[in-house]
Amino acid sequence: MTRHFFNLAKKFRRINLTDRAHSATLVVGQLSADNEKLAPRETHTESASMSDREIPSTSKSDLKLQIDDLAKRALSGVRQKLQPSEQTKITETAKWLTRYCVSGNFDLDLALDALDQKLIPAEIIIDYCIPMAAEELGDDWVDDLKGFGQVTLATSRLQMILNNVINYQNSESEIESAHGxxxxxxxxxxxxxxxxxxxxxxxxxxxxxxxxxxxxxxxxxxxxxxxxxxxxxxxxxxxxxxxxxxxxxxxxxxxxxxxxxxxxxxxxxxxxxxxxxxxxxxxxxxxxxxxxxxxxxxxxxxxxxxxxxxxxx
CATH class of the missing domain: 3.40.50.280 (Cobalamin-binding domain)
Structure with missing residues (x-):
């Protein structure tokens, strides 16, 4: 919904893996993290190459519009407000997210661990990396490099990652009050x-x-x-x-x-x-x-x- 939603003035906090809280509610199309453990490592039954008919009903045009709008805002912020070295790290992380979210071996905990090891602040992941990964998914779909089913599944996995990062950030700070x-x-x-x-x-x-x-x-x-x-x-x-x-x-x-x-x-x-x-x-x-x-x-x-x-x- 926002076009200018980047506020980078304050010092960001990094994801804390010890205190990280997992989302109790998954939106349509998301996979339970308990069903996607990689120990022992196995290929998941819900593959990234699943057919369109196996994906929850969603308008292809609506999905494309949402991805385009989200990514456009993120790219604008990266180009205008970050140094070239920061842009490079964010771009590389976004590309990694894209690849991993379509992987048949996707694992939520491993994804969050990997993001933590990249030493990227949670707010940067939220405001930049995830929207840019969504854009790459949309581009690959338009260029026939990925199917609608792959893009929908990967987008749901991005949402899973986002939910966990956001839940940690706000688990203690959310205020239950009127006039919000x-x-x-x-x-x-x-x-x-x-x-x-x-x-x-x-x-x-x-x-x-x-x-x-x-x-x-x-x-x-x-x-x-x-x-x-x-x-x-x-x-x-x-x-x-x-x-x-x-x-x-x-x-x-x-x-x-x-x-x-x-x-x-x-x-x-x-x-x-x-x-x-x-x-x-x-x-x-x-x-x-x-x-x-x-x-x-x-x-x-x-x-x-x-x-x-x-x-x-």
Whole structure:
């Protein structure tokens, strides 16, 4: 969802393998790490060459759009903000991720161990290496070097790696409080690499984030009432979710007393130039700084409410 989501000013922490927490929930298409151990070393029954029909249903065009958008932002950041030596190391790591995620011998723990040995900060892996690996997968697919099944499986494995790095980074720092942000991945979007990275970046900027995938209207309204979010962010990659977003926003505006700011971002902003005329959101942006600035201004203009309810700016 973000186009400028690289904040490299602070000193990054490296992945701690001892304290690393594994994700308890896997998204569609992911493989259990327990089923992919390499001791004893064996070829997995779920091969990287599996046919398209064996992969969970996903639109090929939607997957390509998500990969393209995610990688474009990562490459822009690498070229603009990192030194050549850093770019080289990141590029090499991204290529290694691409190769390993399509390997028939993929193992999650070994992948995380290898990344740790490369001495690359977790935030760099999240913001650069994984998006660039996704881009290489997309390019190989377009060039007929890899099949749709391979790309889908490898993307799911990238998500597994991302989940583990993010879980470690936020396992102790996530704040359960009102007036945080809710990030919603729209229905029928199987791959959540981009929104997952966005959620992590927002947390690194000090925001509590509730990450929700394909929420129904009842769940959405209940969460908004219970948590009094400062903002609700919808991430959308295609036209298929416009009706869902429109209905969700209308419900929030009708049924939630303390209305949050509502933002729409994602590839849909490029695909649908007239989206602002179709969706009643407060902001349309892929720039994390723009979104955060509007949220802080909104809070500043409602100081009595936020101070009364114990929110901090």
């Amino acid at each position: 942000l809710m990030l919603i991945v729209c229905k029928d979007e199987q791959h959540t690499l981009g929104p997952s990275i966005l959620a992590d970046q927002l947390r690194r900027r000090g925001h509590s984030v509730k990450f929700l995938h394909s929420a129904n209207s009842k769940e959405l309204i209940t969460l908004c009432k219970d948590h009094m979010f400062s903002a609700v962010l919808f991430s959308c990659s295609g036209h298929h979710s416009i009706d869902y977003i429109t209905k969700s926003i209308n419900l929030i505006k009708q049924e939630v007393a303390q209305k949050p700011l509502i933002f729409l971002g994602g590839k849909i902003l490029d695909l649908e130039p007239e989206i602002k005329d179709k969706v009643d959101a407060d902001g349309f942006s892929n720039d994390i700084d723009v979104v955060i600035s509007k949220i802080e201004n909104y809070k500043a203009n409602e100081p009595a409410f936020y101070l009364k309810n114990g929110a901090s700016k």
